[in-house]
Amino acid sequence: MHPEQVPPVLADALFRPVRTGNAFEETMERMLQAIRLGAIPPGGRLPPERELSARLGISRVTLREALRALQESGHVESRRGRYGGTFVRPVPTHRAVAGPPPSPEAVEDTLTLRFVLETGAAETAAARALGPQVRRHLRACLQDCASAPPTDYRRTDSRLHLAIAEATGAPSLTGAVADVRSRLNALLAAIPRIPANIEHSDAQHRDIVNAILDGDPPAARTAMAEHLAGTASLLRGFLA
Template sequence: MPFQAVASQRLFQQVAEQIVGLIRSGELPPGTRLPAERDLSKKLGVSRPVVREAMIALEISGFVEVKTGTGSYVCDGTPRADDVGDAGPSAFELLAARRNIEGEIAAVAAESATPADIERLDEALAWYRREYLKGEDSFEADRAFHLGVAGATGNSVYVRMVELLWGDMRGQIFSRLGELTKNSKKLRTNMADHEAIRDCIVARDGVAARRAMQNHIANVETYFLMDAAEDGQSGQVKRATRGITTP
């Protein structure tokens, strides 16, 4: 008997596909503003991060336009894709994994960091500060700091794990969320968080280093949920989304 490939979709992709169905059926015509994320999450029975990522996946595929501060709108014209393709890993799942993994790495680093390791962390901090002051993309400086923390453990496997995690951060979902929420306050918070992690490692306080790293990544999650339009929606949209089912 013939076998068929088993489709494995992330939760945000399932949500996005339901919205695509409403767009194709005409229930959500071009120009329609989609419900606010908080409202959609209640209708679907999923978290706001899932809805936020679904909107980004729909934007990447050309079905909706995400306007910072006002919401998401159904695009005019033909989408760039027939459906929602693989937009990369879930940014919020990636951050959850980083919070646990890098938190433990920071704790280990606090026990084993050498003066040379601290010097590398300071170099990465200085690099990040220069990029921030110039208004440049600070991704590589940010990555260098986190790899420096992993390197301070003296364990090459930890370094490889962080490299893999940060490779996934170049995915479309993560990158677009970064673009939508980039602001000077976020960059200042990142810089202060890095300094706090560095200081805990210098003090050889593993418990504090773990907490500082976890707080840092939690701050990134918070920023990724900012700037969403929460207010108002038309009666047409309410009717159109009434039939959406929970994935």
Template structure:
């Protein structure tokens, strides 16, 4: 049975995808939390290479921190080569991070995280199919549909593995954003971050890319058609296939 539309506002239809990921930081480690949120958004492509981050005042308000803390976080991103900042009229902070192509040689970067990463695959199997079910049950706006179809087209148009990896992440974040649920968006961003690290550590397999693209289309079509059960099942299959590939190649 397809769920009835809810009254929660459509976050994805009112703000850019990168902005949707930002949320008030928790606990006493404001600096570290700011760096984590912004860096995750940049690595997953929600803030694209060459795009400008929102103004400092806006970022500070959205993340619930002082502008001094935000500036320290942005300075940390600059030190890591992820952004560059220019001052004066027309200045701002621009994403300079260039996505890297997946490579089997990158497996050393996830050494020691086996338990966490395997658990993220279980968590993903719960969260992302549920997000699809909720998204398909909503009365999507024209902007929501455009976000989904545009994100899907970007995956299909990707010309190299690095661009494809980020476009893939953006599509999954776009699906989460049209649920209208901030907690769901946060959960999907978390699992996509872990998934990104794992996929970066295995070689690109063209057959898998073809299967994945077909599944992406089925998922988006089901969401737009309002078929919640079909959308959930399509995402479940997608999650299962990706998990099988990762478990096989990473061990």
């Protein structure tokens, strides 16, 4: 099936405009969904960049970043020449852990619990009068995460999110965030690390920590919600 043979209604549903806050991650989710559902089967060619960027409501730079990530993860390949383009490859396996893949229900359960806990943690931390030690710790965790090599990124990412929970002064909440983070890391281990997503996450981490340190609860909650939505889009795209 060629892209132009995809029924218009299906194409509109799969390649609908994304939100600007997590444009890269949501573009990945849309593309992976189209591949997973077989709208564009193995060997099929994706629509041209101009058409895709217009449908998704994103820049061609963002689209190319997503296509490059999909190529690196083994989902698509680029071919040159008169009949070139971006073609879907057989779905690769990235799972680094043994056992069956998580069910869509398990993925959604983890993402929902994380959203409730971590948006609340960011909002609560921003509402508190934080002492110098807590403020230094947040900044240090932020810097460690931003400067971490790829092999250490998820550990420092986890530590930053736990530091935000610790800043609430509620040990039970910190424990709950630690539990859900363990579940999240098991999901993240089953998908490839994507440099563009990590760069985006680093920028969002700065927004979250700055809002907390500025004592702005609504901004901290909003920044955390946007950050979590980006990760959720990737996990749904790869695993759902």
